Amino acid sequence: MSSWSQALTVSSASAWDEVFTGLHGASRIRVPDRRAPWTGHLEWQRSKTYSLALCSGGEEVVDRDNRHIRTDPRGTHELLVPLAGSAWLEQGAASGEIGPGAMALCDIDRPLTFAHDAGLRSISLIVSGRHLSARSAVAARGPHLLDGARGLGRIVREVTTTLHEEREHLSEISFDLACDRLLDLVCLAAEGGTDSAPTGQRAGVEAAIRRHVREHACDRELDVAGIARALGWSVRYVQQVLQAAGTTARDLIRRERLNVARGRLASGSWTTYSIAEIAHASGFGSHASFATAFRAEFGTTPREVRRGARELSGADAGPAAQS
Template identity: 60%
Template sequence: MYSHQDFRARELAGSWDRTFADLHGAMKFATDDATAPWTGRLVWQESDAFCIARCSGREESMSREAKHIRTDPRGTFELLAPLAGEAWVEQGSESIRLTPGLMALCDVDRPFRFAHDEGLLSVSLIVPEQRVAQRSRVAVRGPHLIEASGGLGRLIRQMVTTLHEEREQLTQPTFDGACDRLLDLVCLAAEGQTGTTPVGHRAAVEASIRRYVRAHAHEDSLDVRAIAATLGWSPRYVQQVLQAAGTTPRDLIRSERLRLARARLGSGAWGAMSIAQIAASCGFSSHSAFSTAFRAEFGMTPSEARHP
């Protein structure tokens, strides 16, 4: 089975309750006014193993109790990642407040209570408990709070959001394979190992670093610490990722600054600026060092690269 679904509730809350329970498991729903028209939306794709769902709707609370689990066991875990608004999860002795900077991994077959405000927009990854247990003894002892503002958590949030956005372009094998790799990261984050990622995912981290450096190459303060602080990684990990790619933070920054300088030297819009001024605008503090690096990189002097 592999399907895409888009449910828009424009009737009473009952239709929403049934659809939500079909996806997440039987539970009890509560709202301020159960007779009011409901305008929630659920959009999801699912295979036999995985499901990713995006949800929005008015303020409500729901509880999955022992009686619901007995009659409708799911054998699943759910990663909830808010994109906007706030939500609250209570499971066991844990009480978690969720915002767009935080995610929660919960066992669907343990009693819990979930509530959210009317501004909540969230995306969820629903996975088999067995696959979680195969990866991590720690992850199955949730709930787990995962930081989503940087590092590994940020990568997880980006991946689950992208999988939802690209759902119509993904075949079932591609969808399942991507969810499997995503679950590897989720379990790693649940174990608290948020400072690194598996080698297979370093390409995504490297791409993020390169995009950031290209966008900020002109800034004098750009260095490995600035990159790490903004992207949520440690400076050491940024160095490791770039080293594996055959470069260093310093070399990457210099290369991007030289690329920017060559583009400006060849642009008529910068024709009124001196070479020294262009070098400074690209983050170079020394004209002579810039000229030497430029010639080593491109085999010509800055003057030879100037717009005629």
Template identity: 40%
Template sequence: MVSLPAANYLVETRSTDAVEPRERTDFWTEHVGSYQSRMGYRYGRTDDFRGETVRQRTAAYQLVRFRSDEIEYSRTARQVREDPDGDYRLLLPLSGEIILRQDGHEALLTPGTGTLVSFASPFQCLQDASAQAFVLTIPAREVDGPLNRKSPLATALDLSRGLGRVVRSMLDGLYAEREDLTDSQFNAVSDRVVELVCMLATGDDRPDGARHLTDVETVVRRHVRENAADPGLTGTSMARALGWSLRQIQLTLQHAGTTPRDLIREERLRLVRERLRRGDCEHLTITDLAYASGFSSASALSTAFRQRFGVSPREMRKGVRGT
């Protein structure tokens, strides 16, 4: 079953029920391999393996909700070399247990926990027969760029409370509304999920003082997101609007690996990217988008956009129209 709510947004459901029992392991290996990088598969049973995936994707993100019988996925050093993939997967169990081993760490994942898995290094992932989970594919630049760091970011994330619970509810919402979303809506929610995951990856298990920094950071990020299009937005104007000192904001963002200037530029670039993907913004020129998103000129936008996303705004718009 395939439906296309929008040109760039795909929803696809696949199940082993579509083939004979003796063909199901081959079907699953080929199916998962069609949208994930090269891995090894070891099945708990080969006579009548059962599994199902519901896949939502755009050119930017992919969310898969899956269930299956017992299986072990693995990625070897050779597979990493021969099939490079630097992107992350946010793995979030909904039922059952999943054991992940990577970079000398082992995490037992159950509902209420999650982890960021890097396909850039070998791993083993073992799931029991009752496991169901979400897997969100996140481009490496969305994690490494904003946080200015490389994997591994975290062994386990607490998704049972606070920001973690918000992440879980947002993924639930993306899945529940899968048939009624547009590409820009799916991407916008995924952007916010990634933002929260990055905060979680650097904010878990810290003392009260550090948690206070996280609270301040949350407010600062929200203010920047809501006012990114304002060309007058600066660290100083932000501090004045929030009633804090500029130094306090600088220290908070320094703790998160960024600066007021970089955060503002990042949010403006996200805003431009979202508008480039929206059909109702096709009439806007790149210059219009630059000024409407807080940039001083089209050239300033194009330079920053290419540095961040590897393509120019015109190239991204052309790619979206061509899908």
């Protein structure tokens, strides 16, 4: 098992409390009988950006209220994907039962109640609120109860399950890249797959802006004026839509360029290009500004990402690839 992947089995409800709160945040946990036999199991992968956890355990009710949030803020959202059993989730005005074929996306720093039977076995994708809101303000405004039995929701459920199953065959950078794509699908499902997702022109405009930026991120001339011109709206309106979503055109473009560059650094087809050349091809004006932005976004350096990808492939790094 890799150094960033772990598994743990506990045999008491009290020990499980510690494991659960360590992963999901301080909470009040109630069980039918703390003296009764208990088995809880956790398998998880953690990178600097994402966590993916498979959990199973006995019957319990979890309450995370404002007091817990003040003392242990997490800044994270979780996608809960049940594989067996059933659970009840309540957050704000949204509530409902979820089991296999359903999913829930919720903000861990908003009060919630989570209850499940002894048969629950589920996978949770844990991501920072910053990464989620950068992709979709609609998704970040959850909670969202999602249909995982068909359409985009089914794709999300199957990708989540497969990602966990294949964890031993992924490097940390490959894991992050796969989670990036999974999060894109989660956002699309949240934007269009539930009654709780806001509708209307502004949400559609935001989605069109993000799609245009994703498709043209490597164009070094891309800016808010170019986005507005290409989509047929005024610069002011594009700025207003992005401001309401908690971002700016400049931030959105930079983030998409960083995602492109990270994928290229890990790709075998870009090994003959230097890091500076990849930065330039991904839309950055200088190697220095790229390296600074990359470290701020991902918590690691472009050189470390490239080194990790090459170590995984066993390739011999040449001088140009390491510059």
